[in-house]
Amino acid sequence: MAYLGFESGGTKLVVSLSYDGATIVDSRKIDRPLNNTAEQSLATLLETALDLVKEHGLGEQSIQAIGFGFGGSVNSDLNKPLICLHEEGWSELGAADQIRGHFRCPVYWINDCEAAALAEASLVKQVSHMFYVTLGTGVGGALVSNRRIFRTSAEGNSEVGHLLVDDDFHTPCPCGSSGCLEAVCSGPGLLRLAKRMFPEEGIIAPEQVTASYLAGHPKFQEVMEKYILYLAKGLASVMTLYHPERIVLGGGLGKFVAEQFQSRLEEGIRDKCYPPFRQSVSIHAWTAEEQAVGMGAMMYAREQLGYEYSMTDRLKDNNE
Known part of the structure; x- marks a missing residue:
């Protein structure tokens, strides 16, 4: 079978x-x-x-x-x-x-x-509580506790993508609200953020933003710094609510962020999450990909x- x-x-x-x-x-x-x-x-x-x-x-x-x-x-x-x-x-x-x-x-x-969270949890040893975040077309989240998805309702939970992180509410989200993590930290969100900050650059794809960052372009260094501030704010709320042993970032953009900004992101989360949990902040890239x-x-x-x-x-x- x-x-x-x-x-x-x-x-x-x-x-x-x-x-x-x-x-x-x-x-x-x-x-x-x-x-x-x-x-x-x-x-x-x-x-x-x-x-x-x-x-x-x-x-x-x-x-x-x-x-x-x-x-x-x-x-x-x-x-x-x-x-x-x-x-x-x-x-x-x-x-x-x-x-x-x-x-x-x-x-x-x-x-x-x-x-994806279930798959990742099956590959991680000696971790009982893991929070998984996908950064892609949208931003999704899931908490795995002892290899099982933690749910509080039949309709799901851990909608990390719809935490409010942009206090100015500049950017509309597909959910109908604005200022959500998904609106600024998904792939399309990163593109919108770059266009908002530097419209004269004519960026048409999120891959151009990450490539320009890797090439050392100063404006896109600034875009990614702003992006990480938003992401750290959202993940600090995750840390405070769930206190997972590790946070795993998946999706193509998630892997890029984990590899390029691990320490910077961890620092940003520690700065904003509940103080007793700060020493537990641990960011990793997905392994099942x-x-x-x-x-x-x-x-x-x-x-x-x-x-x-x-x-x-x-x-x-x-x-x-």
């Missing part, structure tokens, strides 16, 4: 295959057009998954479960997507029914940041599948 991991969020659509529900043996990545609808993305994921399964000599009935790392909010009680701020249509699509129509197996939905979401989604599906089977066995035993 095998597992599939779906990933929809950011600029990529990804399908991953595993035989043990944890180790990825193969994956396919497709660029997601920025104007894609949920229906178009799902069709691409299904077509890619069917091709991947066929290439490995598997039948559609060989898949034991599918974990879907969703780039938006998920209702964990109802096991369904709620909303994606960057792609419309998921809540009305009936995606799980369409997927089951092909693979005849359970589909388990999990926020993509939570999925691009496999994190697919890997974590399949781990979650395997876990949920085992839980459902164990509950069925218990009910059976109680009725005998």
Whole structure:
């Protein structure tokens, strides 16, 4: 038997295959057009998954479960997507029914940041409480405690991207508010920040900002300093609320920030978080990298599948 991991969020659509529900043996990545609808993305994921399964000599009935790392909010009680701020249509699509129509197996939905957090936690030794942050198209967060996602509601929690960090409320956020961490510290947020500070530079992509910083351009040194101040403010709130043993930054921008600004960011967090927690501040780059979401989604599906089977066995035993 095998597992599939779906990933929809950011600029990529990804399908991953595993035989043990944890180790990825193969994956396919497709660029997601920025104007894609949920229906178009799902069709691409299904077509890619069917091709991947066929290439490995598997039948559609060989898949034991599918974990879907969703780039938006998920209702964990109802096991369904709620909303994606960057792609419309998921809540009305009936995606799980369409997927089951092909693979005849359970589909388990999990926020993509939570999925990545599970994968990262499985690779970290001797850390019981870890907070994971994705810096990409949006800014997501997830707390993992003893290898399990910590949740306070079915609709999720740890929405670090929507902490208010810009006191002047210059920048609107996709959530409808303004001044959120996501508005200034996501990839698009970094671009907006650079345009706001230096509109004459004609920057059109966040990659230009990071490349100009690495090239030593003085204006973009200033942009990144402002960026780190915003990010430190948001992560100081995370530190004060949760007191994790480490904070892991994922996504392409997250890895760049962790590698280039680790000490500066730690210093900024210490300056703003609750004093007794300051010595515990520890920033790291992700290690699972691009496999994190697919890997974590399949781990979650395997876990949920085992839980459902164990509950069925218990009910059976109680009725005998």
